[in-house]
Amino acid sequence: MFIDRVKYAITQKASFLIFIITLMATIIRPIFIDQDVIFTYIGIINTVVLGLVFLYIRFSNAQHWHPMFFVMIGLVVLIPIALVSGGVNSQFAFLFPIIPVFIALVSSPQYTWASTFVVILVIISLFLSTEFVPDFTYENVPSSKAESRALWLCFSVMLSAKFGIEFNRINYALGNKLSEQAEIDMLTGIANRRCAMSYLSTALDSAKDTQSTLAVMIIDLDHFKSINDTYGHLVGDACLKSAAQSISSSLRSDTDLSGRYGGEEFIVVIKDVTAVDAHKIADKIRSSIEKNAVSLDSKEIIKLSATVGVAVDDGTNLDSVEKFVEQADVALYQGKREGRNRVVLVDKVQQAPSS
Numbered sequence: 001m002f003i004d005r006v007k008y009a010i011t012q013k014a015s016f017l018i019f020i021i022t023l024m025a026t027i028i029r030p031i032f033i034d035q036d037v038i039f040t041y042i043g044i045i046n047t048v049v050l051g052l053v054f055l056y057i058r059f060s061n062a063q064h065w066h067p068m069f070f071v072m073i074g075l076v077v078l079i080p081i082a083l084v085s086g087g088v089n090s091q092f093a094f095l096f097p098i099i100p101v102f103i104a105l106v107s108s109p110q111y112t113w114a115s116t117f118v119v120i121l122v123i124i125s126l127f128l129s130t131e132f133v134p135d136f137t138y139e140n141v142p143s144s145k146a147e148s149r150a151l152w153l154c155f156s157v158m159l160s161a162k163f164g165i166e167f168n169r170i171n172y173a174l175g176n177k178l179s180e181q182a183e184i185d186m187l188t189g190i191a192n193r194r195c196a197m198s199y200l201s202t203a204l205d206s207a208k209d210t211q212s213t214l215a216v217m218i219i220d221l222d223h224f225k226s227i228n229d230t231y232g233h234l235v236g237d238a239c240l241k242s243a244a245q246s247i248s249s250s251l252r253s254d255t256d257l258s259g260r261y262g263g264e265e266f267i268v269v270i271k272d273v274t275a276v277d278a279h280k281i282a283d284k285i286r287s288s289i290e291k292n293a294v295s296l297d298s299k300e301i302i303k304l305s306a307t308v309g310v311a312v313d314d315g316t317n318l319d320s321v322e323k324f325v326e327q328a329d330v331a332l333y334q335g336k337r338e339g340r341n342r343v344v345l346v347d348k349v350q351q352a353p354s355s
Contacts, residue, residue, distance in 0.1 A: 005062070007067070007105075007106040007107070008062040008066065010105060010106050011057060011066050011067050011070055011106050012054075012057050012058055014070065014102060015050070015053055015054040015057050015058075015070050016054050016058075018050055018074065019047070019050040019051050019053070019054045022043065022046050022047050022050050022077075023047045023051075025043060026040065026043030026044055026046070026047050029043070035136075035137075036084075036136040036137075038084055038136055039081065039084070039085070039136070042080055042081045042084070043081070046077045046081065049073065049076075049077055050073070050074075050077060053069075053070060053073050057069075057070065064107075067102070067103060067106040067107045067111070068103070068107065068111055068114075068115065071099055071102065071103055071115055072118075074099070075099070075118065075119070075122060078092060078095060078096075079122060079126070082126055083126060083129060083133050084133065084134070084135070084136045085135065085136060085137050086130070086135045086137055086139060086141060087126035087127060087129055087130045087133070087135075087146070088123060088126050088127045088130070088146055088149045088150040088153055089130070089135075089139065089141045089145070089146055089149060090126075090137075093123075093126075093149070093153060096119050096122070096123060096153055096156075096157055097153070097156040097157050097159075097160040098160070099115055099116075099119050099157070099160075100112055100115055100116045100119065100157055100158075100160045100161035100164055101160045101161075101163065101164040102164075103115045103161075103164070104161065104163075104164025104165050104167065104168050105164060105167075105168065109165045109168075112161050112164060112165055113161060113165075115161075116157055116158060116161040119157050120154050120157055120158070123150055123153045123154055123157070124150065124154075126150075127146060127147070127150035130143075130146055182194070182195075183195035185244075185259070185260040187237055187240060187241065187260070188240055188241055188243075188244035188260050189241075189244065190244050190247070190248055190258050190259055190260060190266075191257055191258065191259035191260070192259060192260060193259060193260065193261055193262055193267070195259060196257060196258075196259025196260075196261065196267050196269065197267075197321060199257045199259075199269055200216060200267075200269045200321050200324070200325070201321050203269055203271055204318055204320075204321055204324065206271070207271070207313075207314065207315045207318055208315040208318055209315070210315065211314060211315040211316060212271070212272050212314065212315060213272060213273060213274065213275075213312060213313070213314045214269070214270070214271060214272075214273075214312070214313060214314070214318065214324075215268075215269070215270040215273050215275075215278035215281075215310060215311065215312045215313075216267065216268070216269055216270075216310075216311050216324055216325060216327075216328045217266075217267065217268040217269075217270070217278075217281075217282050217285070217308055217309065217310045217311075217328055218261060218265060218266075218267055218308070218309045218325065218328040218329050218331075218332045219243075219247065219265065219266040219267070219268065219285060219286075219289075219306050219307070219308050219309075219332075220264060220265050220266075220306060220307050220308075220309075220332055220336070221239065221240075221243055221264040221265075221289075221304060221305075221306050222304075222305045222306060222307055222340040222341055223305075223340075224236065224239070224263075224264035227239055227302060231296070231302065235294070235296065235302065238294050239294050239302060239304055240260075240264065242289075242292050242294050242304065243264075243266065243289050243292075243304060243306065244258070244260065244266065245292070246285065246288035246289045246291075246292050247266055247268060247285050247288075247289070249288065250281065250284045250285045250288050251268065251270070251281070251285075252270075255270065255271045255272065256268065256269065256270045256271070256281075257269045267325070268281075268282075268285070273312070274312075275312040275345060275347040278310055278312050278345070279310060279343060279345050282308040282310045282343040282345070283308075283343050285306070285308060286305075286306050286307075286308050286341065286342070286343055289304050289305065289306045290303070290304065290305050290306070290341070292304070305340065305341040306341065307332055307335040307336050307340045307341060307342060307343075307344075308332070308335065308342075308343045308344070309328040309329060309330065309331030309332025309333070309334070309335060309344055309346075310328060310331060310343060310344065310345045310346065311324060311325075311327035311328040311331060311345075311346045312345065312346070312347045313327070327346045328346070330346065331344040331345065331346045332344065
């Protein structure tokens with residue numbers, strides 16, 4: 001999915017950025033700051049570890065646990081250098097509240113709260129260790145200030161976790177709405193052409209892999225232009241909605257998909273169906289459209305009819321989406337020439353030579 005690729009990209013870039021920052025700090029910091037040699041040693045080890053983590057994430061297949069793996073390694077890297085530089089008083093402690101926000105952006109709320117709990121335990125452990133581990137920055141910080149910093153660090157971590165989760169929730173809601181708008185025809189409520197063709201492409205690839213049968217239908221409302229010209233576009237829209245509802249109600253919800261192909265044309269994709277059953281489903285659609293007349297405010301009834309072109313093929317013959325749709329389109333126009341309000345089937349499976 002697209003969102004998964006985005007999360008993987010964020011994790012990859014974050015791991016690279018942390019690696020570069022650690023590398024530059026290890027090289028440049030000693031030039032300007034007089035520090036204990038232990039920081040240089042820890043910096044070299046951290047740089048190597050983070051570099052290996054980046055290379056692993058960069059050149060391995062994306063996994064849902066990669067963000068947590070990166071964070072856990074980051075904590076392992078961060079703890080020693082924070083430990084020898086004052087614990088919660090360390091200048092590196094500001095990195096702890098960033099961790100839950102990062103996890104929230106690339107993972108689930110469960111992982112976010114789990115990482116938050118781990119980070120808080122680390123902060124408490126660092127605070128308790130200040131009496132036992134020497135501070136190699138040689139800063140004299142009152143114990144009351146260390147307590148205050150530890151408390152506020154814990155609050156900051158929890159706040160950042162909550163903020164990240166809420167941001168992600170809103171982002172997902174908006175993303176789902178945009179995704180729906182990108183895939184659904186706003187007038188009829190069924191799939192739009194882009195979504196239907198994408199579904200057909202996926203179904204076609206699956207049929208090739210499994211050597212299964214696939215059917216595609218092109219459905220055209222008969223004399224629709226005259227309805228628009230006589231009654232107006234609002235009535236025409238009502239007719240399109242009625243036809244879309246008739247089509248959807250005639251399909252199997254788990255394996256079939258209906259979409260608006262364009263104008264008064266609809267497309268239907270049906271997986272794992274025989275030519276006989278595909279013809280029955282197409283005729284059921286045609287009959288349903290014919291039965292569901294549209295009533296006007298003037299009590300006038302508009303009766304609809306549709307012509308359906310059906311192409312059925314299997315994995316041994318399927319070539320491309322465009323050619324498959326073209327088969328159904330040819331059948332549709334044959335039905336129009338024969339008088340409309342009928343189903344015409346192109347069965348390539350029956351035409352294929354037997355082995």
